Structure formats: structure tokens, C-alpha cells
Amino acid sequence: MKTPLGFFVDRPLLVNLLLVLIVASGLLATQQIHYGTMPRIDLGLVNITTERPGAGPEDVELSITVPLEDELLEVDGLKKITSNSMEGISVITVRIDPDAGDKRQVLADIQKAVDRAGTRLPADLLERPLVEEMSTLEVPVMELHLSGPVPESVLRASARRLADALREEPGIASVEKVGYREREVRVLLDPERLQQLRLSVDEIRQAIERRNVRASGGSLTSFVAEKKVLSVGQFDHPRQVETVIVRAREPGNSVRVRDIAEVVLDYEDWQVQSRTDGRLSIALLARQKAEADGLETAAVVRAFVERERANLAPGVRIERVNDISRFTYDMLDVLGSNALLGFALVIGCLWLFLSLPLALWVSLGLGTALLLTFALMPVVGLGIDVMTLTALILMLGMLVDDGVVTAESVQRRLEQGLPPRRAAIEGAGAVASPVIVSTLTTVLAFLPVAFLGGLEGKFLWTLPVMVALVLGASLGESLLMLPGHLAHAHGRRATTPPRRWFLPVQAGFDRFVLRAVRHRYLTLTLFVAGFCAILAYGALVMRFDLYPEVDIDTVNFKVELPEGASFDYTIDKAAELEALIRARVPAADLLNIITRIGHHDTDMYGATEGRNPAWALLTLYMRPQGQRETDSNELITGLRAELSALPDYRRIVVEPLKDTPVAGKPVELEIIGNDPARFTLADRLADFLATQPGVTEVWTSYKPGKDIVELDFDHQALADRGLSVAAITQMVAVAFDGLLVDELQQVEERVRYRLQFRAEDRGRMETLRNLVLINDRGQPVYLGSVAEIRVRPGEAAIRHYLGRRTLTLYADIDRARVSVQQVNQSLAEHVEQTGLLRQHPQLRLWYGGELEQQRESLGDIGIAFVVCALSILVVLVLLFGSFTQPLLILAAIPFGLSGVIVGLGLQGEPLSLIALIGVLGLIGVLVNDSVVLVHALNRQRARADGRLDDQGIADGTAARLRPIVITSLTTVAGLIPTAYGLAGSSPFITPMVLAMAWGILFGTLISLVLIPCLYGIEQDTRRWIGTRASALFARGDDRRPGD
Template identity: 35%
Template sequence: MERILRFFIERHLLVNLMAGALVVLGYLSATSLDREFLPSIDAPQIFITANLPGASARDMETKITIPIEEALEGVEGIDHFTTVISDNTSFTTVNLYDDFDSARIEAAEVDLRAAVDGITDFPPEMEDEPTFLRIDPGTAVVIEVLLTGPEPALSEAAEDLEDRLERLDAVSDVEPVGLQDPEVRILVDPILAREHGVTLAEVIAAVQRRNVSSTGGVLESAEERRQVVMWSRFEDPADVGETILRFRPGAGALRIGDIARIERARADTGLIVHGDGRRGVVLVVDKRVGVDIIDTVEQVQAELARTPLPETVEARAVNDESIMVENRLDLMFTNGLIGVLLVTGVLFLFVKPGPALWILVGIPIVFMATLTLVPWFGMTLNLLTLTGFIVVLGMVVDDAVVVSERIVVKRAQGLPPAEAALAGAREMLAPVTAAAATTVLAFLPLTVLGGLPGKIMWVIPTIVVIVMLFSLFESFFVLPAHLSTLSGRTDLAKRRFMEVLEGLYRRALTRILRHRVATVAVALAAFVAVMGVVRPLVPFVLFPQTDADRLMVKIETPPGTALERTEAVAVDLTKQILEVTADDIEVVTSRVGHQNTTGLEKGFGEADNEALLIVQFKKFGRTHTNTQWIELLPKALTVPGDVGVVYQSEFFGPPTDLPVTVHVLSNEDEVRRGVAFEIARYLEGTPGVVEVEIDERPGTPQVELNLNYEKLALRGLDPETVGQTLAAAFYGFEASEHRDLRHTTDFRVQFDPAARGDLDALLETPVQARDGTLVRLRDVVDPIEVPSVSRIYHRDGYRAATVRASFLDSSDLTALTFAARMEEELFPRLADIPGLFVFNGGEALETQKVTARMAVAALLAVVGIAVVIWLMLGSLLEALFVMLVIPLAIAGVIVVFFLHGEPLSMFAMLGSIGLAGIVVNGSIVMVDGIHRRLRDRDGLSPDEATGEIIEAVTERLRPIMVTTLTTLGGVIPSAYGIGGYDAIVSVMSLAVGWGLALSTLVTLFLVPALYSLAGDMRRLVGGPASRIAVFRSGFATAAGRPGRR
């Protein structure tokens, strides 16, 4: 190793070229990185959607959902699956094991497709096969464009803008919400149809036979070839009314227009979109894989600006994710710059300008070298990538400070520059490498934490590990060469105030060592007090919430309410919200027809009595936070008495559910609903629990037509024919289509709306029997009105209900503690009900998984750190001295969070585990100094040994203080949001910064006390009093350390 060190020290040009190349490569890499808010993750979820037009939710469950779920049971790798069943649609979410990588997810998708493809008992009227969707981690919604105005100008403008945006290079997809496909409705008058003896099936067949085309062949002659084509398609969709149904003797042709009204319209998807109370369309824009989010938004904004719009239509961008990305990146850069300035100030305060300057030069070299590898690890420039750089900002100079300090000492002892650089680097190789290794080992297990949180968080520890490795490289192969160029002695002397500080420390340490037993006892008592008293007072929250800029308002009108009335309620509440929140509001968009906060891009409704308002607040300069508005809005809004309203803030973090999420599984409807209501009552009676809701709700009252099978057989009918007639009468049947270059227009045959609201008219519907006679529905069915649900929920093949709730910010409740409380107080009362399964999910379950994984990562980190220290020091006892700093540092973190009123969180835990590898660095340097001082010096009296210990640790005071203060300076701006606040970075910076600061006190005073106390114990048992174990590891020998001073 000495030869390698000397090689670089003697070749300044090579070192400078190498450093310059790293800086240039890093810059080129940084400028090509994609920017985004959070890392894209490959979520282990696959979505299966199946449609059966005209089918009720119960029909969908029996005919579609159950066969699909039975097929899923044989597929490996499924953690659980859920299905939401509504009229016409079955939507299954398959959750794979959350540690699956992309390859295993793709393999599972293949197995799922094969399983579903093998289903042979789907109903014959199901025209389309189930579709599979797996979200591409490289694509993301980056911006939405809201258009408002009257029809038909609104739809025409939306279609034009959709086409324009889809042609942009950076855009992968544009999903229109609220823009329905054009269709021609053939609205049959049932009275006229009965008078003429026409059934819906006959109308459908007539349209299908008329709207055809065919190529017959080719006419060939000696001179030419001509193709023969039969063309009978509608040139104008409105021409469908002229289609002949039959000829009547003496009355001429009976046309479709004689019994039906032809209407151009848009498909009825059960969904209405609004913007600030006006009918609208939202275009949801996804970026392409590997394209920068900010560049994508700029392209969209530019295209929007140059697109001509009708005077009656307005368009504007909403939910612009690039604003948040730019803000967070600017925030991180600002805090990072402030941190660099603080680190610079600390260095120039404690170190003379020459060495300090070369130490600072190492920061861009190390960071740029790291940036060269960032693309190779599949990382982008995002919040967590920059968090990793900020966390390690102060640490990046730690190795360089220790190495440079030792080189300075060697210069002060009179060695020539090159020899001083070599001797200092060689002497510090073992302790500095060990110190860097402990930091790497602390963060390394966090890179493979697993689960969805681990798939997001891994970038932080990965950045730290890479930076620390490059820092080690720079400290031994670049910095010594630079320091060897310094000439003269002026820059190598200690500053006067440092000499005064060392004198004060020496006197304080002398007193501490005189009372070392009491010092150790006080430290242990403080640790016990913190863990026993303070720790229970600090709650744990999985993800700290930065104040979101979107608020979700869920509206529910009574079951059976028409969509138009729900729309009116939504519009009224929208206008009230715009007025109340005038100083903070940006826009209010709505989805009338569903409340799915995770499916805002859905193009169809689920329940006519549901609506969702998306309240988009200003991103900056607000007067109230989301939490404050949640408390203010219920008091300020006037809501009809029969309308339910729930307010929910947008959630930040990996996909999870609300803090309180209780799943109730039972195929017995009365049991399941009764237990769900009992849980809801329990939650409503608990102070601090708010926004209690049950997903399984009463639906539109249902008229059940019970078939009389004897009459069916007698009349020559079957249930399938009757069912198809009913579906066509109400939902409509897509008989054919008309295509042009831009649109596909469906021909939908159904009853006139006036007839669809009358049960008597329905029962008069004629159905054609096998012998051609017409039979009225009332002759073969018995109508019964029964209750229904708006949607049916399944979980792992069982019917399910989920009870959800949130906590007031002012309460001391957390997901984990409250889940434990329910398992103790509530769940035992439900345990004896047959066929019932009740369990916690959502944030509580995710918290349990995360804490378990964190515990394993912490154990691996501590074991790895202990082994490195033991190998380096060659003494288990000395390794224990160093390791004792870790639990005391964690206790310090708990005190800091308690004093700041912050809950512990996943990112605080990540910072604390990483802190374990950082805090031991100062102890390693200190113990190494003591070790070197006492090596091979047997026979010292207790007082002499104490004096040597004091001198050894005093000599290490400056590097320990500099490394602590530089680390603290690097993270303090982010901890307190000096350049802008972010909850993730803040809690992590608090843990690292103040945890290190408090543990430094332990290093400076407790470690020497423990060392002295160990000597006392050895003398008591008769062992050598003054000899401390020497380096015996091959690691230390390989460093080339001389045998004696």
C-alpha cells in the first residue's frame, strides 16, 4: 500500500488529470439525468378488468369475478388480491409479494394471463376478453389539461387537443376523462314497437344486415382490371333511420325511423367532469419512459399555448407535477449550498487556509465522481437522490480532515512535504478505512430493505455508500498529493483559539476521569431514563407528511339518487368552496359518478349517487394548510341534510391505505355488514378518530325479475333470451359502428328514456319466442323490489367490507398503537363468529412490515460495524467502548425528536441506522490515538496512564470537532428548512445531525472514562494495568504502520 500511496503523491499531474476527468464526467452525467419528484418504482401489482355490458354487480360477481378469482388461486407469488365489482365491470387488483423485482413481476403476469386465458365458462354475451394492466414505472402522470365550456364545442376542442398532445415526442399517452365516444342512439318507442310487432332483436339485426361491405372479386379484361365491391355502409350515421325493417302488405316499408327516434350523442359512461363548476374534460398526460418531467411539461404547455380553441371553450393546465419537482430540487440545491457554506466556514475556522482549501476541493471531486455512477444504478435526479447527497455532505470531508490533520502533524514534526504526506496517509489508513467501512456497513443493509418503501428509499443509502467510497479514494490518492504541494510552516500551525479550546478540554477531561465511575453511571442512567420515559412519548408515523396541495372531498347522496341531482350537489359545493377558499384556491375539478381517489383517470362512473371534488390549492403562498381547511370547511359549507361529505388530504408516500384500515371478510352479508357497523361505531366513539367510512354502502334500489320457468318453457323462451332483451332495452346494444378517419361511432339500440323509467312499460316489452311469436315480459316474470349495494368488494375470494378512518393532527394516536389497541379491545369480541375474518391493514400493517425490516437492517449494520472495529483494534473490549456510542446516540435522537415535537418515522429510522455507522468514527479515531500513545509502554502508574490518555484524546480533539461540525453544518439547513422545508429530508437530517452532535459528547468524555475504568478493572483482577491490546489484525499490518513511534 505504501508504494501505491507514494506513486500518487509523486505524480501531481496524473492526480490532477484524474480529478478533472471525474469532475467533467460527473457534470456530463448530471446534465443528462432525468428529473422527477420521487424515484419510479415497479409496483408489484397487476390489474385485471373485465366488462359485461348491461350486467348488474351481482351478475358480474357470479359470471365474471368468481371464475377469475378461482383461476388466480393456482398462481404462485400472489400476496393477496381484491376485486371491486360494479354494474358492467369487474376490477381485480392482484398484489404480488412486495419484494418482487421487475423480472419476477413479468413472470407472474405471464402466469396470470395463462390462468385467465384458461377460463372456459365466461358467458357467451361477453364480447371482450379480460384486459391486463401493469403500470410502467418509467411513465407517470405529469400534468393535466382542464377544458371547460358548452357542448359540442367542448368535446371537439378536447379531441383536437388530445390529438396534438399525443404527437409530442415526450408524451406517451393522453387519457381523456369526461370525453365520451360519439354514438348514434336508436331510441325505440316500446308502444310503437308493440303496435308493429317489432322486437329490439329485430331492430338490432336490421342495422347489422344493412351496415356491411364486402369485396366480391376482380373483373378482368384484356385492357383493364376492376375490383368488385359491395358497399352498404351508412355514409351518414343519421341515415340509420331509413333502414327497412320489413314490408307490410298495402302499407309499404316499415323503417326504423317509424318506431324509433335517432339521436346523435356521446356514450353514457355514468361520469361527469367539472372544472370550477362548469362542464369539462380533463386530459391526463403521461410522459414517455426516460424523458424528463420538466421537459415534458414544457412541451405540453407550449402546445397548449399554440392550439386554437373556440371562443366558448377555456383550457388551462392543472396538477402540474413539474412545479413540485422544480420546487423540491431548488429547495435541495439551496439547502445544499447553505450546507456547503457552513462546512466551508467550519473548515476555515479550525484549519488553516491551505489544507482547508484542498479539503474543500475534494467535495466536488467526490460528488461528481458519484454522479458518474448514478445512471448506472438506474437513478434519476429526484428528492431522495439529493437527500442522499445532503446527508453525506458534511461527512464527505471527514476522512479528508483526519488524513490532512495527520499530515499537518507530520509536517510540524519536520518531515519534508512528500514524506509527511506519505507518513500521515499511511498512519491513518487503518482507522480512516475502518471509519468509512462502518458508515458503509451501516447504510448498506438499507439498500436491500425490500418492500415498496425499500424500493423508494434504496437510493438514499446507495448514494451515501458511493460517496463514502469515493471520499475514501480521494482522501488517500488525491488529497495527499495536493497537500504535498504546500510549502512553508505558517499554514501548518494550529490556530490560537484551538489551543485555548484544547486547554479547556484537557482540564474538563481531567475532572471527568477523576470521577469516571460516576460519569459512566450517569450516562447509563440517562440512557435508561430516555428509553423508559421519553421513548413512549414519541409516536411513530410511517411517512411524515409534507403539507399536500390537494384536498379530496367525497360526496354521497342517498342511494337511488339520479346522477343529475348528484351533479347539482357537487356544483353547489364547488361554488361554496371557491368562495370560502378564495385566497388559497387554484381550481376545483370534480368526478361525478365515483369517489375513487386513486383512479382519477378513470373514464367511467361507478355509482350515480357519488361524486369526488379535487380541491387544488396554490402550491405557494397559502394562508391555510390542508389540515386547517379540513377543520374549517365543514363549518363553512352548507350541505343538504341527506348528503354525506368526507374530507381527506392527499397522502404522500408509497401506495398504502389510511391510518385506520380494518378488513372484514365474510360471505354472510348480514354478519359482514353488522361487524363493519360495529367497528365503525367503535371508531366514531374514540376521541381523535375522524372521517370514519365503510366502503360497502347501500346501492340503487333494485327490481329483481324472478323468472317463471314453467311459463318460459311453455312460451318457447329461455332465460338467456330474456336477459339479452332486458340488457338491450336499458343499457343498450351496440348493433354496429360507423368509422371515419378520426372516430368510431357506435349504433346503440335501446328504449327511449321515457320508457326506461316506467316499470309497467318495461313489463310490456315483447320478446320473440322460438316459433316467432311475441311474448310480453309480464307473462313470464314476477317483479320484486329488493335492496342492493352500489359495489361488491372481494378480498382473497371472500366478500369483504373495509372500515377506514383518519386521526386528528392534535391527537396522540398512531396507526401502529391504535391497531394494537383494537386487537386488544375489539377483535376478541368478534373471534367466535363462524366464517368471519377481521384484521388490520393499511398503514398499520405497512408500519409493522417496515419496522421488522428496519430491525433486521439495524442488526446487520451493528454486527458488521462491530466486526470491523474488532478486527481493526484487535481488542473486543476496545470495540465495545466504541460501540457503546451507538445506543447513546439513538437515545439522543429520541430526545431531539421529543424536543422538536416530531414523530419518529421510516426516514428517521433510516437516518438513525445510518447514524450508527457515523457516530463510531470519532470513537475509532480517539481509541486509535489512545492505542498508539500507550502501545508498548508497560509499567505506567495509574496517574501516568491517565495523563497519557488525556494527551492522546486532546490531540484528536480538532479532527473530531471538525468532522462533527462539518456533518452538522451539512444537514442543519435541511433539518430546519433554512432554504425550504421538506418533511422527509428534515427528519433524516435531524436524526443524523443532532444524533452525531450529542454522541460527540459521549465520544469526548465517556469513551476516555470507559478506557480508564477498564484499566482499573484489570488492575483489580491482577492483570497488567497499563498495557492495552495492540493492533493484531492483518488489516492494520497491511496499512504499513511502523512498530514503534
């Protein structure tokens, strides 16, 4: 009966046809596959944003946040609810439990909860709460910045036109305008004139609302036609509000708005101002559609910019900023360049050991496996992004492992003189089992990544899937197609001469292994001692940091000035800081410095710390790492020291934009409870942290806000004088920020109307104390006669954790001196030893930030490692039919990890999460080499009547030297260009590739010597157990009665 190997070997036309189909499918897939920067994942986050202009943080908390939270806390399937109540805005962030069954149902329940809370929300909300599900698609694909020495009206018109045009481009889902102020008509009231005419604010508000109406009166039907009856009272022009009649006294003698106020056509007050390289700008943030291709969308935007340059108004310039597609292009460039270099090195390694035809066919198998992987990726819903490219780079050297083992087995039989067809079938068949098992164990080694929790798990889940695809494609090519190619690679020539240079190397290695096997217990002792020494070295020089700082291209500067600083003052101080940064960064390395005045939010998924005219965010964009001389870490270290000494700034935080999904700070302690004692507790813990080694900065989430003016009403006096709290609230709003009373919707934009006192009369305590109100009877009433006025300091934001007020204690650390775990452990021990929680039983603590993320990420990975190790053990047991030999193979893994410690230690790299993923790949390679070697020794032992002597073990190991060395060298050759940036580097993947390359170098050498020794020890153990058992049975036979 013909075997599957023989079937394909005897049908070269079928094999070649399969090759053509794979190449065509792979090339077609590369044109149709989805390209993007980040994998498309659901973050499990929902933001609920509600705006109420003019409301203070406490008002927002009690009137908006609390009602919404009350309903949300009843929703099943939520893991955490946090909120931030700030001036004029409430932001609630809901994290959905990853274990929730139906996430769509949870989202629907969240929307229902928000709708239920609507009956308790203030009636004067301009818009309903906005519920947004966060995903990686929320990150803008690109920003377009409009600036120039032109009036703001010109910038606004250009931004509006370009935003409308950009929305029509293919792949664009939305365009957000930042730094774009809405038009506003300010009705500047004269308070003295209002008092003279006995006019109330409510009377003016109602007059404007009644006049500005556009409504339908239904249809007018006749026998001839049907006509729509439309009642139009809407303003034709924003300034037409001047003509509104507030009070009609007698015909021809009415009080109009222009009689009591000055009408000014203006813009709303600055909330957020955008500045590009020091110039006032409006930023357009383009987001792509869910089904759109990221690289194509970015290309569309770039083409759009070039096309529209000629159509811009004179003086207006447009710049592309933060084009995130460049990360994908950089990764593609790194992959392409290093793949070509690695491919050349792989061919060189193969040619050193194999005949040229075999080396070429194995190398061709690498490209075939890659194209087959590309063809399969759309089937499982994967595209080209940072994570899938990382997996391809990691697997680049391993793609030829199966082919190398198969080709070397065929080569050995050709060297023995077998015909090509027989050599191909027997050679491939001899290694089929270990090759299949090796592939399966490598896939199982990466499986723990799928069990990662938190954001890392969402981002990294594609790695094990890609590993399975890549190795599956390589396995299929090496067992089904490669033997057919190798059978016909040498034509009719029946023999292939061996590589002469390798024979003395193999002989010398045979003698060395024989000496090690003869002294196997001493050899094992030396290995154990060396491993312990390397562990001690690692404990001294290495540090464990899941999220180390790398040389990144983007740096954020979060600026806070003393409370009360004006918007214009913040602009001036931000400009000074920008000039200082420019002086420290060479012009050739700098791309842009983008400034946002009014906030310092850095969360790319929408979380906000609020708005404050004393805050600013400066973002420094530099050229990619390989194209600049400036090291971002050195720059950050120098600037932190320099900026901390600057006067006039309350606080400046310098932090790199992380290229890992890190959420939070090294220390992020939530002090939860409504009791004000949380402030005292936070101060005491902050004092403790400030004394800890390695802690560089300590602060809390408390930020002083505007002073709160409290009105303590005498309700009896209110009733006696015919006033209501609502009327007084309106009047107070007019005296300060103003009262939005109506809006005019035009075709291009919306214009709002704001009632406000004149500039000289508003925003002052004197105005409030002397404020005169007009009651229902048209009589003037002084505010002071019905209310007592008190002033107290306020908070800029009030934060909640699961419905209760919270204060967060933050700290940054020097990761070279202390780890996240160490500093949090010290803090927890201090709390326990001092009994702080026992002193404040109404408060509780929650350790969040990086520590929480590590708990979520690594919480299940320990169990996953055990499950995967057991799975690998089961597979090996099924292959070898033994329990001891799989343990022998797994015992070599810890010794191979010593290479990781040495490699990372010499390079000064910490043991990070990314490096740990490289360790998983290393485990796969080590198991592969050991499986091939043990399988070969078992075959040789079977031919030697069930036992190998020391010489037999040495000979068997030497016979497998070539395939093991080839697979290791090709794997390392594929990794070295990326590990050391020979053709471009990526800080994100360097630790992973570095750990794997060094581990393979060490692991291969260790396996080639340690495995034969362990194999001999296993035989000794079997023989000893057999001898002892025989002796026991013999002793039992001697004691039988009657003998």
C-alpha cells in the first residue's frame, strides 16, 4: 500500500501545482488582507459622557454622576465602574467583565440603565448622555492640523470644509475637530437697565425662545394638491435677536433686547485650544471605519491632503501629524529588511551543511510557508498589524526547522547511496513523528499567551494563533511537498557526497560527548553548578519589569499651573516650555510639538481628567528610532530634572507614550470612602512613599478647583418676596459664566445664544453681593436679603470608584532601583504595620495601576503554564511510550533558560513580558531539538537490542549533530538581524527576539551534551531498578517453603 509520502513523491506535477496554487493564493491574499497598526479588539470599556455647561464638580456629581451610577451598579456583567465629575462634564468609565457571557447584552443593559436614569437628570441638559464603546478603532488614523497667519474665522471655514470633504473619502468613519470653537451670540445685559425696567432673566429667556421657533403645523389638503403648513419664526440671522420684543407696554412702545443689552456675534469661550509648533491651529482627527484597511485609509488621507493643498485659503497651511500607519510601515520595513538578511543567512547556513539543491528547496519552503500563512490569515480573521508581524518575525528562523530535519534525513540517506526516491520517502518517514510532535509542542508552548488577562491578553491573543498557522504551514510543506522536490532535486544521480569539512567536526564532537557520557554524573553536577551560578548572576544584574521604558518616538508633557491661572497665561507658559524643549532636541530629530491648552489628557481611548484653563499638554513627536540621534530615555531623564526646578509651574509630568497596553502608574492606590479622612490618609501614605528608595515622584488625584460660592437661602424670605431658587440660579449664572438660552441651527453650523452680564459687571463677588432680582410682582429684591453668601475652596474633579468617592495616590519610580511589586509591597506592609485602616474603618484601599494590570494579565498564566506543560508531557509520552524520557526532555529546559539570563544581562535588558514571550518560543525550540535527538537514540537503541553503551550514545548524538546545529543556526540566523537591528530595529520586539536568540545558542550547546548524559542516567536508573527488582524476586523465591 502506497504511503502518503510515496503518493506525493511519485506525483511531482501535483506537488508543483500545489506550489503554484499556494504562491498565487498567498500573493492574492497580500493584496486583499486587512492592514492596520493595532489588532482590532474590543477593549471591554464603555465611556458615558454627559455635559452640563456652567455646573460645578459637586453639582455635576450629585445631579448627573450619582443618578447614572445608581442604575449602572445594578447591571450584571460589569467588573468596575469609575467616574470623574468635573466642571461642566461627567465621565463614567465602565469596564465589562471579561467572563461576561453575552457582551452585546451587557452593552444593551448599560444603555437601558442610562435611559432609566434620564428621569432623574437635570431638565436643562442640552444633550442626552453619550454612551460610547471603546475599541482600537477610536485611535485616529491620522491628524490634520490647519494653521497660519490668518483670522480664526478663516481657519474655521477651512476646517469645516475639509472635515466635510474628508468624511466622504473611502474608509473614513468620522472626523473630529479639536480647537474648533462654536459660534455664539452673546447678549450682554446691563444689570442697571434690567433693574430700571423691572425685567427678570427668565422673562428675557422666554421671549427669545418664543421668537426663535421653526415648527410644522401639519398638512393642508385640497382636491388639487396637498401642501405642508410650516410655521416659521426662526431667526434669519444670528443678530436678529436684537429685535426680539421682551415686553410690550403699548403699541409702538415695546422693550426689545437691544434696549437692555449689547448683542455681540462671537465664539464660545476657549475650552481646548490647539497649537501646532507654536501656531494657533485646528486639528482634524480622522478615524477609520471598522471594515476599512488601515494602511489604505492612511494613504487615502495622505492623498487627500496633497490634493487639497492647492484649494486652501491664502495663508492657511495643512500638516499631517501622528500618522499611526508609520508604525506598521516601520514594522513591515523591519520584517522585510531583516527577513531578506535572515533569508540570506539561512541559505548560507543550509549550504554549509547540505547540498546546494537541497538547501535551495528548503529555503524555498520558507517562502512557501509564509505565503500559505498569508493565504490562511483571512480565513481565521487575522490581518497584518503590529502583533501578527511580531509573530512572523519571531517565527522567521523556525519556518525552516521542519524542512531542515526532513532534508537532512534525506541527505544522510543520499550520502549512504540510496536512490533519490527511496531516500526521500525513507528520510521523510523516519522523522515524520518527531517533526509532527515538535510542531505540536511548540504550539502548546505558546498557548499560555492565550490565557493572559487584561489588555495584554486582548492584544497578544493573535500570537499563539499566528504561531499555529505558521508552523502548521511549515509542517504541511515539509512533509507533503518537500520530499517530492528533494526526490527530483539531484536528477538521476543516486549519491550525494557528504560535506568533507563537517566530518572531522563530527568526529571531534563524538569524542567529546563520549567523554561527557562516561563521566555523566560529574557532567550533570557541573551543569547544575553552572546553572546556579548563572541564576545568581541574574539575581544580581537583572531586574524584573513587565513594562520597561524603551526608546520611544513620542513624549508627553503634562503641565499644571497654579489654580486661577488664566487661559492666556497658560498659553504663554506653554510657549516657554516648548521653546525649552526645542532647545534640547536637534532640529533634525524633531517632527512636531503639538500643544493643547485647557486639558492634559493622554488616554487614547477617551478617558479624561477634565478641563482647566491652568492645564496644558505638550506632545513631542520625533523621528523613528533608527532615524535620529536623540535617545528619548536620556532626553526624558534630563528634562525631568531641569523642569522640576522651573518656577511658576505647579507640576510638569514628563512621560513617554507607551508602546505597550499599560494602564496606570507604578503606584496607583485608590483610597475609597465618602469620609474626608481619605485626604489625611493620602497625605500620610504620600509622606511614607517619598522616603522610599527608587520613588521619584509622589502625588494625589486631588486638584484644587475654583472657589465654590454657596448661597444659604432663607426660604421663608424667598416665599415672602415672591422669588424661587430656580430664578435666582438663572440670575447668578448670568452674572458669572452666562446662561445658554437657545440656539439657531443653520445649514453649516449651530449658533448658541448666551445671556451674560457685560464684562465689567460679571465674574466679581461685588456683583453677586449687590445683585438685584426681579420677583414675580416686578419688585426688585437684593440677593443678600434672601441668602447668605459663603465662599470655600473647591475641587477641580470628584472621582468615584464603584459609586463611592475616592482619592488616588500615585507614584513614579526609577525602575533600575525598584520594581512595581517591591514598592507596592512596601506600601502594603506599612499600612498593615501602622494600622492605618483600623484607624479609618470607613475607608478601604485598592491597589490599581500597573500592579492591577499585572494581576489581571498574569493571574491565570501560572495555571496555563501547568496545563500546557502537562499537555506537552502527554504528547511526548504518546510519542515515546515512556514517562521517563519526556521528563528527561523537559529537564533540559531550565538549563536552556540560562542563555536568556546571560543574553538579557549582557544587553542590560530587564526580564519583561515581551521577553517572556520569547522564552516560550525558546522552549519550543529546545523541546524540538531534544525530541529529535532522543527519537534518534531510541531508534539506534532498538537496533542494538534495547541497550546503548556509552559509545553508542555518543555515536547517536554525533549523528544528529548536523540537523540540530542546522535548525539552531537557521533559527538564530533569522533572529539575529532583528535582535541587533542589523537592518532596522523595533524596541517593542527586540527583548523577545534577543531572549530567544541567546536562549537557543545556549540551549543547543547544553542539549547536545546534557541530553546524552541524562539519557545514560535514565538507562542506569532503569538497569538499577531492574537489578533491584530481580534481587527482590530472587530473594522471595529463595524463601519459598519446600525449596
